[in-house]
Amino acid sequence: MARTSNTEKTNVAAWTALLLLVLGSVLVGLFIAAKLLLSLERDQGVEAFAVARRARADASSHAEPRAGHPQVLASAAADDAPAAPAPERGAALALPASPPDQSLWSRVRIAAYRESQTAEDALPEGVLRIPSVGIEVPIYEGTSELNLNRGAGRVEWTPPLGPAGNIGIAAHRDGFFRPLKDVADGDEVVVDLLDSTLRYKVVDIRIVEPDDVAVLTPTEHANLTLITCYPFYFVGSAPQRYIVRAELADVIHHL
Secondary structure (H helix, E strand, O other), rough: OOOHHHHHHHHHHHHHHHHHHHHHHHHHHHHHHHHOOOHHHOOHHHHHHHHHEEEEEEEHOOOOOOOOOOOOOOOHHHHHOOOOOOOOOOOOOOOOOOOOOOOOOOOHHHHHHHOOOOOOOOOEEEEEEEEEOEEEEEEEEEEEEEEHHHEEEEEOOOOOOOOEEEEEEEEOOOOOOOHHHHHOOEEEEEEEEEOEEEEEEEEEEEEEEOHHHHOOOOOOEEEEEEEEEEEEOOOOOHHHHHHHEEEEEEEEOOO
């Protein structure tokens, strides 16, 4: 009897190990498939931004020269060409678009992002990039749930994107802004607009309470204030806010 019991236990253990191996293989396969699928998806907001910038560049190359502008005068031979239509105000420029890195995102946020891609198209105001941590995200006007699912949102009552004021930009901690946890003082933050590129340097990182709106009060220098919930891996509604403040260092104007 004892020998039979031991044999049964061995068989159960063997079948259990085999089942776990199969389940593990299935999960690994699903993960690889999901990564391949995400690599094929494009960030529609950044792409729309790129199309708008290229359209503006084409329009500028055919526009009439402005007196005293050497770069425009050099292309005066193209004056007779028909002008291309300029994109609507607020259209964001797009860099070479790449799919967002979702390796640190929660399942809920990935699902919400996918759903947001089927919503009505909207052109972002700009594109935010932090090269040191791999952030590249379109910036939309307002912090609606739709905007925060498909990118970052400019806090409505802060100044428009540009080289003045204290601009607030928010995004989800389990999505686009999860890499903020690795940002350090001195890191470069870039905001690409249709007609210019704004370069900032991180000067302050802090954790505040949700009702502490002092971080968005007007400042003497042009600032960019990035906001997300904290702690980054908190289960449930995170109780605090993670703030990254960057000061404007340079403005590059585009034709």
